[in-house]
Amino acid sequence: MGRAEARRAQRGSARRAKPKQKKSRIRRLFTWKKILGTFFGVCLVGMAGFIGLYLYVDVPSADEANAQARAQGNIFKYADGTVMARDGVNRENVPLSRVPREVQHAFVAAENKTFYTDSGVDLKGTLRGIAKTLMGEGKQGGSTITQQYVKNYYLSQEQTVSRKLQEIVISLKADDKLTKDEILAGYLNTSYYGRGAWGIQAAAQAYYGVDVEKLTVSQGAYLASLLQAPSQYDWATATEAGRKRVKERWAYTLNNMVEMDWLSKQDRAKQSFRVPQDPKPLPGLSGQTGYFVEAAKDELLAKGIDEKKFEAGGWTITLGIEKNKQRDLEKAVKRRLTDSLNPKLRKVDQDAQLGAASVDPKTGRVVAMYGGTGYTKHWVNNALRSDYQPASTFKPLILASAMENEAKTQDNVRITPNTIYDGRNRRPVVGGTIPFAPPNEDEREYGKISVQTAMNNSVNSVFAQMGEDVGLDNVKKTAVSLGMNGSKIDVKPAMTLGTMGASPLQMAGAYATLDNHGRKVTPSLVVKAEHGIEGEMTLPDPIGDRVLSRQTADTVTSVLAGVVNDGTASGAVKNTAYKAVGKTGTSDDNKSAWFVGYTPKLVTAVGMFGENSKADGKIPQGAQVTLKGTGGGGRVNGGGYPARVWADYTAAALGSDIGADFDLETDLGAGVPPPPSPTPTTPPSPTPSPSQSPSGTPSQTPSGTPSQTPTPTGPPTPTGPPTSTPTGTFPPDGGTTDGSDGDPDNKPNRGGREPVSGLE
Known part of the structure; x- marks a missing residue:
């Protein structure tokens, strides 16, 4: 065999001679093929899972969004x-159109320069964030503006992998479903800026005291810089290091704007850091x-x-409350009431509450309101409470109903201010189905008197009979048309004494309708209601249709001039520099006292209420109690504290604007000058008796008495029979002869079975 073959034979024998080595267990488990296969398998599973998650997770609706993100103040x-x-919540969502364009760019430059071109997700940064979350390194950045908006608006703030995956999916879908402007607006409105401010509008106010449209580039860059660390970057509380970092980020934001061609180099050079204002507490609900x-x-x-x-x-x-008038009202209450009270000395002084509402009769706006000692001290708004009786301030409404319905007395005589009635104390009402005979104040006897004199003196027996003459249902209908709550008016004879519940605001509205010549005035506190996104709410006009004829309204106004000039309110209101009319009232057991009055430009109702301040075992806290003894005096009358507060406030509120006069279309009542006396060259006409009206009505007789032509009489005097003109004559202090303003004591109702309250 050749050498080549020999060598091959040697090698083969050598291999056969070498012992066979076994593969390690690890090498058998982790071959490169298995590792590669596992990697691709995991990728496939991950891709399938992501596809499933993408198909399963949708962009939540607005109703499903995070409640915190939707909550606004x-x-x-x-x-x-x-x-x-x-x-x-201190947040006011605003449309992007209100945010200056350069301020929008400042936020994009600070947070996400590629916002307008990216798909809504920074995949590299997000994966880095997931990895660090898995390693327990806490919150990580890397999110786009879209992702931050999705996190703020739709998701929680927790740092978990599942939440991060949801964020990715929703961000991709949101970027496809929403416009970039919609996403940016959502981001600006849902972000937290520190100082309790949610959203860019609240932040603009909190840091610079301006609305968002007034923000400058420099201010916008600071607010954009805040988002990275609001508590650390708030200039007012930041450390020196924090201030340095926020200024660096402010500069970084502006430089990015230059890079993105959103700010010229020249304008960048002009920018200076604008130090924000010091924090201010949010306006609260006290007072x-x-x-x-x-x-x-x-x-x-x-x-x-x-x-x-x-x-x-x-x-x-936006409310109609005018700050100067509100200040005047609060000062008047202090000067004319609270400065006179000593709660430590007198328990009754602790029980005295006052409410007031002031209305412009031409617009229906509530321009001032006094609810009590303060919202956080006394939660019930005394200007709106309707659990106390308005008493005799209801009487002008009875007269208005009589004239509007062209009512007649029991003797078929038309009711006008000159009509003569029987003013006897506890005179039984004629024509009714329920026996009723109310007492006059202090059981006073008047005899035959005109309606004008009865209004001046607040004579109960006259208006009790007038209510029956008009029809109690008609009286109620008129009262409701003027704004009173019909559910509180029980159609019984005692309603003529003002026994229903009513609030100062309701009474101001009723009298404002009289002042407005019979066109309905519904006092409105709210002038405008606007929503940042949905726009302005349509509000009903406070001035409504005509509910009384002008002649009726103007005649009642004219009659009420007698109350101020010669009647129960003259002590506080007479001889003012401005024209004024009004009516006093004091209820059963002196639990409430009122004065409702008006000028041609201002209507104000003042009610004073006895409310038990502390439970004493017998009377629960909040129960109605007497005002008698308040301020160390006796009975509290409508012509006392309420009329004084009214007069003080009205003088201040009108200021120098006092020249207006009532434009009355009537020839009746105390506010109308008497006709001139005949000249010597003209034969004098027969002098009509007081029983005749100026318009020449038939002879008017006391209701329910035989026909006769009486002589009007006033309050009795110690020296003899009473005599007076139809408007009455009273002591210099404006009260009645005993110093009261027409308030009877709560005495037994001897003339009838129905209990009597609301007696003046």
Whole structure:
């Protein structure tokens, strides 16, 4: 055999001689083929899982979004546009159109330069974040603006792999479903900026005190820089290192804007860091503010706003409250009431509550309101509460109903301010089915008096009979048309004394309708309600249709001038520099006292209420109690504290604007000058008796008495029979002869079986 064959034979024998080696167990398990196959298998499973997740997970609807991301605050403003209060989450969503374009670019430059061109996901950064999450290294960055918006709006803030995978899928789908502007707007509105501010509008106010449209490039760059670490980068609280870092990030943001051609180099050179303002506490609900906010909410709900939509926030509510008039009202209450009280000395002073509402009769706007000592101290709004009797402030509504319905007395005589009634104390009402004979104040006898004098003196017996003459159902109908709550009016004879419940705001509305010549005024606290996204809510006009003829309304106004000039309110309101009319009222057991009055430009109702301040074992807290003894005096009358508060406030609120006069279309009532006396060259006409009206109506007689032509009489005096003109004559202090304003004591109802309350 050749040498070649020999060599092959030697090698073969050598191989046969070499012992056979076994493969290790590890090498058998992890061959390169198995590793490669496993890798591809995992990739396939991962891809299949991701595809399944992509198909399964969809972009949630707005209703399914994170409640925290959707929650907004509601902003309440005064009539002049200044902020009164913020309620709820400090966020006000705004459309992107309100954000200056350069400010939009500042946020993109700071957070995601490729935002306008990417697919919504930074895959490399996201995978890095997942890896670090798995290694327990906590929160990691790397998200696009789209991913941050998805996390804020749709998902929780937890750092888990499953949540991160959801974020990727929803971000991809959101980028396909939504426009870039929609995503950017959502991002700006859902981000947290520190100082309790959610969203860019709240942040603009919190850091620079401006609305978002007023932000500059420099300010926008700072707000964009804040998002990385709001608590560390807040200039007011940041350390020196924090301030340095935020200024570096501010500069980085502007430089990126130059790089992206969103800011010229020249404009970049002009930018200087704008130090934000110091933090300010959000306007709260203390004092009168809480009353305003709650009342505005209730009013909007009553006008049809969806409660859930309102509570979700985002509303800017402008009220008609004028800051100067509100200040005047609060000062008047302090000067004319609270400065006179000593709660430590007198328990009754602790029980005294006051509510007031002031309305512009031409617009229906509530321009001032006093709800009580403060929302956080006394939760019930005294201006809106309707659990106390308005008492004799209801009497003008009876006269209005009489004139509007062309009612006649029991003797078939038309009812006017000059009609003569029998004013005897406890005179039984004629014509009714329920016996009723109310006492006059202090059991006073009046005899035959005109309606005008009866209004001046608040004579109960006259208006009890007038209510029956008109028809109690008609009286109720008129009261409801003027804005009173019909469910609180029980159609019984005692209603003529104001025994129903009513609030100062309701009474202000009723009298504002009189002031507005019979066109319905529904007092409105809210002037405008706007939502950041949905726009402005349509609100009903506070001025409605005519509910009284002008002659009726103007005649009642004219009659009420007698109450101020010669009647129960003259002590507080007479001889003012402005024209004013009104009516007092004091209820059963002196539990409430009222004055509702108006000028040609302002209507204000003031109610004072006795409310037990502390439970004492016998009377529960909050129960109605007497006001008698308040301020160290005796009975609290409508012509006392309420009329004084009214007069003080009205003088301040009107200021120098006091020249207006009532434009009345009537020839009846105390507000109309008497006709001129005949001249010597003209034979005098026969002087009509007081029983005749100026329009020449038939002889008017006391209701329910034999026909006669009486001589009107006023309150009796100690020296002899009473005599007076139809408007009455009263002591210099404006009260009645015993210093009261027409409030009878709560004495037994001897003339009838129905209990009597609301007696003046």
